[in-house]
Amino acid sequence: MKRRDFIKKVVMTSAIAPVASLRIPFVNVSIEELTQKHFKEMSEEEKKAVIERLEREYKERYGVDVNIKTTPAKEGVVWGYALNIKRCIGCRRCVYACVKENNQSRASPDDPTSNEIHWIRVLEVAQEKLEPGTEEQGIGTKFGDVVAGVVLEESEHYYDPEKVPEDGKMYIPIQCQQCEKPPCVKVCPTRATWKEPDGIIVVDYNWCIGCRYCMAACPYWARRFNWSWPYIPKEEINPNQHYLGNRIRYRGVVEKCTFCIQRTREGRYPACVEACPVGARKFGNLLDPNSEIRKIIREKRVFRLKEELGTEPKFFYFMD
Amino acid sequence: MKNILREIRYFLDFVFASIKIALTGDRRYYVWLASLVMLVVLGTYAYIYQLMHGLIVTGxxxxxxxxxxxxxxxxxVGVAASAVLIVAPLYLYNYREFEYIVTFGExxxxxxxxxxxxxxxxxxGRVERxxxxxxxxxxxxxxxxMLVWDVxxxxxxxxxxxxxxxxKLYKKYIGLEPxxxxxxxxxxSIPWAISIHTVTAFIYAGLSARPYWNTALMAPRFIASAFTSGPAIMILVLLVIRKYTFYRKYISEKAIETLAQITLIAMLVNLFLLLSELYTVFYSATIHQVSLKYLFFGLEHNGKVYAALKPIxxxxxxxxxxxxxxxxxxxTRRNFKTLAAACSLNAIGIWLEKGMGLVVPGFVPTPIGEIWEYMPSFMEWVIVAGTVAWGFLVYTLMLKVAKTIEAGLARHPKAGKE
Structure with missing residues (x-):
């Protein structure tokens, strides 16, 4: 045992145990919760004890029996995602399947301080938008102002037509790109967010201090903050949870897409992949040369968002 | 052993004497302290409210x-860094005019x-962690x-x-040289002062996701703006002290003139760096000009105009x-009335530039192109007022002690006798 661990253990058992369930006023946190270790520093026993406590706490707070797993990454797997932007119809079914699967906070009709969280944002962009110029503008030609393709600044985030897809429109869903070189991980002052061996960027919701530096650092606006306590109707809580994934978050911590770590580590597809009605979303193991994702990267026209930043996303957009 | 015990006793005497000096004063002094305490209490109340409900109470x-x-x-952080402008001339160049104002800076x-x-x-979001x-x-x-570096x-x-x-005050109190x-x-402390604002600039400058901040000029601009607003605030403090307290005779007009010239030169450098930034961004006119455009001209999207920061x-x-x-x-520089006006304009101008003008446009539009405007909530203003009042309160108490001891008005009974 390292000296540091030994000191921690002594402190834990002698000083803290008798007051473990005392709660700090205002922030309403028990001493036991406050003194919890970083997830990666916990032994298997400690993880078990923490999971038991968390399940008990969620039961007290939300009245639901949940099952929190800590399933580790599989050997020889690095997850990748591909999205066919020619197929996407902008229906946002993925957005709401994600909310449900991952226990994201909903907007409460009764509580104005509730804060609605979506991990996926779908952008509507014009395939071609032309505003002819005038002589007075002195442009030289009358061709004018053109918008075509992926100009994020010209995108519409709150499009709401009767029916999708609309003519002349293209849709770009954006979620965490699971960068190989994630700027968010680099800036985190407490190592509360990191890249798992299967390439997924996760957050320890019990370690994050809520400084939001990662949100400033993310070029894809993929991270969300719990500005208040999450609000989820009891009957809508998904009880199948992962410690690093969809377990219910706390006020004041950051969260993000994990490619549904609670599903993918049990051999299932992410919820957004299953929800997509047009099969635009593809998911698989980047290390397997015969996987569908590798085939897409090999054979389709593929691009990644903001390649010039060198973040190396494992999220690929493609066209047929 | 006996010496150590005596040293400890002297030090405790110093601490108790300091507390006594800090808490005695005329009526004006108590009114000033009481108003600061009131703001601190209000701010603390708002902060507890925020702790209980979350940062949703902010904008x-x-x-x-x-x-x-x-x-x-x-x-x-910039204001803190600028203390070096009094420390360095005094200790590196032996500029004696600053001898009696150096504690104001520190x-x-x-x-x-x-x-x-x-x-x-x-x-x-989680202060207890x-x-x-x-x-x-x-x-x-x-x-x-960079946040760890900054801490x-x-x-x-x-x-x-x-x-x-x-x-130094302790030594003076017991009648010895430091x-x-x-x-x-x-x-x-001299290079350290530069480091604090450099690291703070690096927090922003290192983010490729935010082109508005991702510029090599960031740290130099931080230093320049700090070195103009810091002395400006310093001058304002000195003018108030000269007007209202016994310490006026220790603050020479020459010291204030030197500070005013430092303020001027640093402001010229600051404006020059701003010009460089504006030129580079707007002349090249890439897509990255959008945040700076938002700050100075506002943006238009789908017929709606977003220009909350334009007046600022x-x-x-x-x-x-x-x-x-x-x-x-x-x-106008040597007239204390116009000098005070210049320094107030300077400090508020930089507070707007290095505050909301720096932080908010970095987020507008979001990296995926959404334009959303931020305005601080009432709660934020109350909490911020509390933090500023807290700083001023500590500053007042510390200055009271420092100036009383420096002027030789409080000494240890045995000072100079052993």
Whole structure:
């Protein structure tokens, strides 16, 4: 045992145990919760004890029996995602399947301080938008102002037509790109967010201090903050949870897409992949040369968002 | 052993005497303290409310995830750094005019750091977990995270600026000259001052996701704006002290003139760097000009105009240029009324620039192109007022002690006798 661990253990058992369930006023946190270790520093026993406590706490707070797993990454797997932007119809079914699967906070009709969280944002962009110029503008030609393709600044985030897809429109869903070189991980002052061996960027919701530096650092606006306590109707809580994934978050911590770590580590597809009605979303193991994702990267026209930043996303957009 | 015990007794005497000096004064002094305490109480109340409900009580959201707190943090780190402008001329160039005002600078650094750090405390979502970033007990992401660097350099600087003047005052109180070892810390504090604002600039400059901040000019601009607004605030403090307290005879007009010239030169450099930034961004006119465009001209999207920061940006520029005009002309620079006006315009102008004008446009539009406007909530203003009042309160108490001892009005009964 390292000296540091030994000191921690002594402190834990002698000083803290008798007051473990005392709660700090205002922030309403028990001493036991406050003194919890970083997830990666916990032994298997400690993880078990923490999971038991968390399940008990969620039961007290939300009245639901949940099952929190800590399933580790599989050997020889690095997850990748591909999205066919020619197929996407902008229906946002993925957005709401994600909310449900991952226990994201909903907007409460009764509580104005509730804060609605979506991990996926779908952008509507014009395939071609032309505003002819005038002589007075002195442009030289009358061709004018053109918008075509992926100009994020010209995108519409709150499009709401009767029916999708609309003519002349293209849709770009954006979620965490699971960068190989994630700027968010680099800036985190407490190592509360990191890249798992299967390439997924996760957050320890019990370690994050809520400084939001990662949100400033993310070029894809993929991270969300719990500005208040999450609000989820009891009957809508998904009880199948992962410690690093969809377990219910706390006020004041950051969260993000994990490619549904609670599903993918049990051999299932992410919820957004299953929800997509047009099969635009593809998911698989980047290390397997015969996987569908590798085939897409090999054979389709593929691009990644903001390649010039060198973040190396494992999220690929493609066209047929 | 006997010597150590005596030293401890003297030090305790010093502490008790300081408390007594800090808490005695005329009616004006008590009114000033009481109003500050009231603001601190209000701010604390608002902070507890925020702790219970979350940062939802602020105007921030996922689109603009840093706001008034981080703006204030940034500005006041600059104020803290500028103490070096009094320390360096005195100790490096033996500029004696600053001898009796050096503690104003050092304690201003302490007060500014207190404001900066309490603003960070107000901003984090989980304040009770801050120990996670401390060495030994936590898991600080060092050297990767600039926030860890910032916590280290800010706390180090706070320590230096408590130690140096505290030690000198203690020695003066017991009637002895300071030992030479303190010089090591004084010289250390000079580069350290530069480091705190450099690291704070690096927090922003290192983010490729935010082109508005991702510029090599960021740290030089931080230093320039700090070195103009810091002395400007210093001058305002000195003018107030000269007007209202017994300490007026120790503050020479020459010292104020020197500070005014420093303020002027640093402001000219600051405006020059701003010009470089504006030219590079707007002439090349890439897609990255969008944030700066938002700041100065506003943006239009789907027929709606977003220009909340436009008045702030132009007001700030106007204030900075006016302060230059007033400081350039010797007559207005040497007249204390116009000098005070110049310094107020300067400090507020930089507060707008290095506060909201720096932080908010970095988030607008979001990296995926959404335009969302931030306005601080009432709660944020109350909490910020509390943090500033807290800084001023500490500054007042410390200055009261320092100036009383420096003027020789409080000495240990046995001072100079042993």
């Amino acid at each position: 921030m959201r996922d689109q603009v995830s840093w706001g008034l707190y981080i703006s204030n943090f940034t500005f006041f 304690f201003l650094a302490v007060a500014a750091l207190i404001i900066a750090l309490t603003n960070v405390l107000a901003d984090v 801050l120990w996670h970033m401390f060495p030994l007990i936590g898991t600080p992401n060092w050297p990767d995270s 280290l350099v800010l706390n180090g600087y706070l320590f230096l600026n408590l130690l140096i003047p505290g030690y 030992s030479n070892w303190i010089k090591f810390f004084i010289f250390l 940006a132009w007001l700030s520029l106007f204030m900075q240029i006016t302060s230059v005009a007033l400081l350039l002309y010797p007559k």
